[in-house]
């Protein structure tokens with residue numbers, strides 16, 4: 126007898142293959158990001174999804190410590206798709222990916238959190254696995270970038286989506302989600318002249334040399350042109366993409382700590398991300414999703430979708446996987462027969 130669809134749940138624990146689809150019902154089962162397996166074993170793993178539930182650096186509303194959990198939950202709705210529109214390949218066939226779980230730190234000693242985050246990411250990068258971090262407030266990007274700059278031995282390009290510049294000057298050692306990129310530029314962790322900030326709409330007289338396409342520029346120039354210019358500026362330098370969800374208009378991402386009206390639509394964000402194909406993505410994050418301020422999981426789903434797109438950008442430079450062709454043939458065969466491609470249930474090994 127044919128097995129019913131979705132007969133083998135809980136791939137977060139049970140899946141064996143770090144590649145491929147694992148379709149289970151969206152509303153139930155053990156959660157992990159896109160149903161990847163929870164694993165600390167990074168042998169032959171290209172990408173580790175990490176949660177960084179830190180929200181002690183916020184200037185206004187907190188709550189992003191619950192972001193990783195909410196993004197994982199929202200991701201279950203899109204986890205049964207092997208590719209994200211409009212990519213033409215199966216992201217998780219190209220790359221082997223796991224959910225590494227959350228970075229732990231002592232909330233009672235917040236001053237030690239940055240070093241805990243840097244050290245955990247450095248340990249992951251040492252296995253030649255890249256990270257896709259789910260925040261947490263935006264400060265987490267700073268210790269992550271430190272680990273990446275050490276790994277690559279040179280300043281990275283930053284592609285920074287945000288309503289805010291996060292380049293305000295402040296003394297060394299402060300833990301503030303509005304100043305990290307001032308320090309990152311000053312300390313040679315990122316190269317501002319080869320970096321871009323997209324979607325800004327708050328005043329800051331100092332650019333520190335970053336190339337800025339503010340929210341108005343995205344609207345007037347169009348997403349294709351902004352993405353093209355960003356690719357030219359970054360060139361072939363390894364880049365880190367950080368997506369502060371407040372880059373989106375509060376209508377599209379209400380669940381965040383420092384919302385700023387007049388932002389990007391989710392559609393514009395998707396077009397921009399797809400338009401960045403070809404940049405050398407070293408690492409990436411989605412930050413500032415604050416579930417207590419969310420409505421109808423709008424923000425968490427936007428975060429999960431953007432994270433899937435970031436993983437797809439990262440996967441671009443990996444070779445085509447032979448099973449991609451087999452899968453395409455199988456799906457079109459099912460379509461031609463009037464069959465249901467979802468009878469391809471369970472783990473796709």
Ligand SMILES: [Mn+2]
Nearest residue numbers: 288289369371
């Ligand atoms: Mn921001």
